[in-house]
Amino acid sequence: MEINGYTKLAAVVAKPIKHSLSPFIHNLAFEEVAENGAYLAFEVEATVLSSVIDSIKTLDMYGVNLSMPYKEAAVAYVDELSEVAKLTGAINTIVNRNGKLFGTSTDGAGFFKSLPDFSVKDSDITIIGAGGAARAIIAEAALRGAGKITVYNRTYKPELFAAYPGQIDFKPLSDLVSLSGDLLVNTTSVGMDGVSMPISENLVIPENMIVADVIYQPIETPLLRFAKAQGCQTLNGLGMLVYQAAESFELWTGKVMPAEMILEKLEEKIYG
Numbered sequence: 001m002e003i004n005g006y007t008k009l010a011a012v013v014a015k016p017i018k019h020s021l022s023p024f025i026h027n028l029a030f031e032e033v034a035e036n037g038a039y040l041a042f043e044v045e046a047t048v049l050s051s052v053i054d055s056i057k058t059l060d061m062y063g064v065n066l067s068m069p070y071k072e073a074a075v076a077y078v079d080e081l082s083e084v085a086k087l088t089g090a091i092n093t094i095v096n097r098n099g100k101l102f103g104t105s106t107d108g109a110g111f112f113k114s115l116p117d118f119s120v121k122d123s124d125i126t127i128i129g130a131g132g133a134a135r136a137i138i139a140e141a142a143l144r145g146a147g148k149i150t151v152y153n154r155t156y157k158p159e160l161f162a163a164y165p166g167q168i169d170f171k172p173l174s175d176l177v178s179l180s181g182d183l184l185v186n187t188t189s190v191g192m193d194g195v196s197m198p199i200s201e202n203l204v205i206p207e208n209m210i211v212a213d214v215i216y217q218p219i220e221t222p223l224l225r226f227a228k229a230q231g232c233q234t235l236n237g238l239g240m241l242v243y244q245a246a247e248s249f250e251l252w253t254g255k256v257m258p259a260e261m262i263l264e265k266l267e268e269k270i271y272g
Contacts, residue, residue, distance in 0.1 A: 001031050003038055009059060010252055011040045013052055013074075014067035018043060021266065022065060025245045028265060029257040037062060037253065046073065053077040056096050062252035063095040065245075071105075071132055078103035087139040087164055090132055093248040104251070107133060108140025110244025111214070113259075114235065115183075118210060120144040124181030127151045128173070128198045130160055133214050134187035142166045152176045173198075179205050184227075186213045191221030198223060207231040214240060219271050238270070239263060 012022045018041060026039035042064075044052050049070055054077070056063055066074050071090040075081065078094055082104035085091045091103035112120055123146050127134050130153040141149055142164045149168045151161065158170035176199060184205065190198040192215055205211060211227035216238035224234040246257035 001034070001036060004036070006036050008037045008062055009040065010037060010062040010064060011042050012065040012067060013042045013044055013049070014070060015043050015045065017041045017067060020067070021241065021270075022245060024269065025242060025262055025266065026249060028262055029245075029249055032258050032261070033253070033255045035253050035255055046070070049073055050077050053094065053101065056094060056101060057099050061096055063093065063101075063248075065248055066092050066094070068132075075103060077101070083143060084108060084136065084139045087142070088132075088135040090135065092136075092244070093251060095248075095251045102251075105136045105139070106244040106247035106251075107136035107240070108138075109247050110242075111137050111185075111212075111240040112140060112144070113243040113246070114239030115210065115212070118183065120146050122147040123183060124148045125150070125183045125185065126179060126181055127185050127187060128176070129153055129187035130155070130157065130170075131187060134185075135160070137185060137187065138168065139164060142168065148181070150181075176200075176203070179203055179209065181206075181209060184209055184211045186215070186221070186223055189215070191215050191223050192217070194218050195222060197221075197226060199226075201226065205230045205232055210234075213237055216241060217270065238266060242266060 020041045023039050023041055030037040078101040080102045084105050085103050092105050095102040125146055151170045152173045154173050156172045161168045186198050188198055190196045205227050211232045211234045213221045214237035215221050216236045228234050242259050242263045246259040249257040
């Protein structure tokens, strides 16, 4: 689309960020839904974060996305937080609502939208890791009424989830000696090397358990290969990347991102 005096701006703010796929996703979406918008990537220092966020109002932007290391720091500079953001203490999206800044995290919602036939309510979910992605997914699952959430992490800090609703069991990773339930999610970086696995090769994964990895490069991590060999449905993190973007896009524009089409284009771009 033509960029003109009516074009509205959105951006992702982080450091580093030049490698980001978000401009590809959002600019394609703007074009497909005929929205006069443009999306850029701003790599900024922590010392100017507050002024960058203030500029959302000054420049009448849609808002911004935030990535590492600013998801937690940005919370201090918004006017209102979503329930998910209050639980996690982190945001990945700021929405400009007529000069008031609303902060939320779309990571958890995006993750569950990437699971085509999974019902969160009353489900039994196992999460590996307790970092930012994990907390967003766990918060979303808890707010949607998951029946049981079990979190395994190398560092044992159950107080991380003390304020979360529902049943959340926090256990050291060394306790992961058996698996049951509906969904297993790896939220750690283990597997990005194409060799490592976050679980023991001696574990048996139930055939009816969906296994997901937030990693999307490589296209299939060792965990996903291991689970597929046991007959499980598997998916990588590319869908989460697109659907969390779709959630942000709709909050900004009121329009639905053509996520399936963009996911296909992104797969072509990344995997060839």
